[in-house]
Amino acid sequence: MSRFTGWWFTPMPLGRIAALRTIAYLFIPLDIFVFTPWIRQHADISTRLYDPLLVARVLHLPEPTHAFVLTVQWLLVAAALAGATGRAPRLLGTAIFLLYGEWMVIAMSYGKVDHDRYAYLVLLAVLPTIGAVRYGQREPSEAVGWALRCVQLAVVLTYFLASWAKFRFGGFNWPTGAIFEWAIIRRGTFLSNWLLHYPHLLEIGQFGMIVAELASPLILLVARSDRGRYLAVATMLLFHLVTFGALTIIFLPHLVAILSFLPLERHRPVLWVRARFTPRSPALAEPTEQYSGS
Amino acid sequence: MPTLSNAGKVSRLGIAAAVLVITLLGTIHGQDDWFPFGPFRMYASRDSPKAAVKSTLMQGITPAGKRITINGTETGLRRAEVEGQLGRFERNPALLATVADAYQRRHNGATLAAVEIVVRNYGLRGGAATGHYTQKLLARWSRS
Numbered sequence: 001m002s003r004f005t006g007w008w009f010t011p012m013p014l015g016r017i018a019a020l021r022t023i024a025y026l027f028i029p030l031d032i033f034v035f036t037p038w039i040r041q042h043a044d045i046s047t048r049l050y051d052p053l054l055v056a057r058v059l060h061l062p063e064p065t066h067a068f069v070l071t072v073q074w075l076l077v078a079a080a081l082a083g084a085t086g087r088a089p090r091l092l093g094t095a096i097f098l099l100y101g102e103w104m105v106i107a108m109s110y111g112k113v114d115h116d117r118y119a120y121l122v123l124l125a126v127l128p129t130i131g132a133v134r135y136g137q138r139e140p141s142e143a144v145g146w147a148l149r150c151v152q153l154a155v156v157l158t159y160f161l162a163s164w165a166k167f168r169f170g171g172f173n174w175p176t177g178a179i180f181e182w183a184i185i186r187r188g189t190f191l192s193n194w195l196l197h198y199p200h201l202l203e204i205g206q207f208g209m210i211v212a213e214l215a216s217p218l219i220l221l222v223a224r225s226d227r228g229r230y231l232a233v234a235t236m237l238l239f240h241l242v243t244f245g246a247l248t249i250i251f252l253p254h255l256v257a258i259l260s261f262l263p264l265e266r267h268r269p270v271l272w273v274r275a276r277f278t279p280r281s282p283a284l285a286e287p288t289e290q291y292s293g294s
Numbered sequence: 295m296p297t298l299s300n301a302g303k304v305s306r307l308g309i310a311a312a313v314l315v316i317t318l319l320g321t322i323h324g325q326d327d328w329f330p331f332g333p334f335r336m337y338a339s340r341d342s343p344k345a346a347v348k349s350t351l352m353q354g355i356t357p358a359g360k361r362i363t364i365n366g367t368e369t370g371l372r373r374a375e376v377e378g379q380l381g382r383f384e385r386n387p388a389l390l391a392t393v394a395d396a397y398q399r400r401h402n403g404a405t406l407a408a409v410e411i412v413v414r415n416y417g418l419r420g421g422a423a424t425g426h427y428t429q430k431l432l433a434r435w436s437r438s
Binding site: 196 | 313329337342347369372376396
């Protein structure tokens with residue numbers, strides 16, 4: 001039992017929360033305006049096509065009219081930009097989580113749900129459980145450990161439970177289907193279209209996919225050393241880049257959540273830029289937080 | 295080092311356990327509308343290597359009679375969303391008027407005389423694409 005709680009509450013640096021908070025919240029305006037503009041385009045769709053999620057029906061959330069979608073959008077952008085500064089982390093973090101939750105209701109209530117942001121939603125949920133922190137702060141905390149473990153577990157579950165869904169909806173013979181063929185015909189690119197002539201190669205890929213998903217809990221075992229952490233993150237990143245090359249599908253919010261595995265507190269890009277472009281002005285750098293390492 | 299009280303630990307473990315249980319239930323038993331706890335069914339359905347690959351598309355007829363293909367960003371409704379609500383459109387093609395309205399809103403008032411949903415069946419032979427397809431009309435609305 002103590003090893004179990006020990007894993008959940010492994011003390012981890014406060015500074016990682018500071019970095020994740022800024023990255024996760026700055027991601028929101030990019031998500032809204034650049035990566036998934038189709039969500040805000042639901043403002044132009046009649047509410048007759050609104051087919052609310054279970055959570056929206058239970059909570060009696062309002063129908064997303066044009067004005068409602070735009071209101072949520074601008075409130076969310078404002079809260080996210082304010083939250084990215086690290087100020088009022090609990091208040092703004094809670095507001096961002098609730099507004100982004102409503103944004104997801106607007107996104108996923110028109111006949112299709114996506115699975116690229118389960119871990120990112122967990123990240124938004126746990127960030128407000130940590131109070132004010134500083135960039136680069138190395139001091140470890142059990143509360144940070146719990147928050148990061150939640151996100152890491154959610155990342156792994158996204159892969160592991162995807163295999164379960166394949167067995168549930170596709171059957172145990174899923175790997176012998178024409179799934180990749182189907183996907184490439186619909187969304188193929190110049191990098192993947194040639195594969196249409198090699199169905200057996202695609203079939204091998206489907207077996208590989210199931211095996212990799214079933215093996216995904218190993219990520220938690222591998223990510224116990226620095227080398228393991230970078231290896232695990234690089235492997236996941238490679239998978240998502242290959243998928244992007246083949247089908248132009250990329251799980252960007254999920255990639256943000258994957259950053260929870262990395263020692264972000266050691267990286268100080270702002271200090272690095274300052275040190276590089278303002279030579280011989282040590283007054284600018286905080287004396288206790290000198291940049292070290294890459 | 296900031297440590298957590300026993301109560302803090304117990305409540306955190308309880309919340310994590312509850313979310314985990316809901317997520318597992320969603321995967322085993324839930325449907326898409328359980329989002330974000332629904333099953334992670336990206337490419338989960340199995341497509342037979344013998345049957346044709348279906349691809350749905352939305353087409354519009356301009357007042358001048360020209361047939362155009364309408365992509366998701368032109369109306370705000372993505373292809374997968376059209377497919378997700380296909381049953382509704384087939385039962386009630388008049389609902390396609392909302393697509394024409396959305397198109398108009400996103401194209402400075404340009405109107406469509408008709409909107410159609412068609413499905414293309416791409417042939418497979420031995421699991422490989424033959425490059426040929428047949429097309430079928432699933433739902434049609436026209437401005438009267």
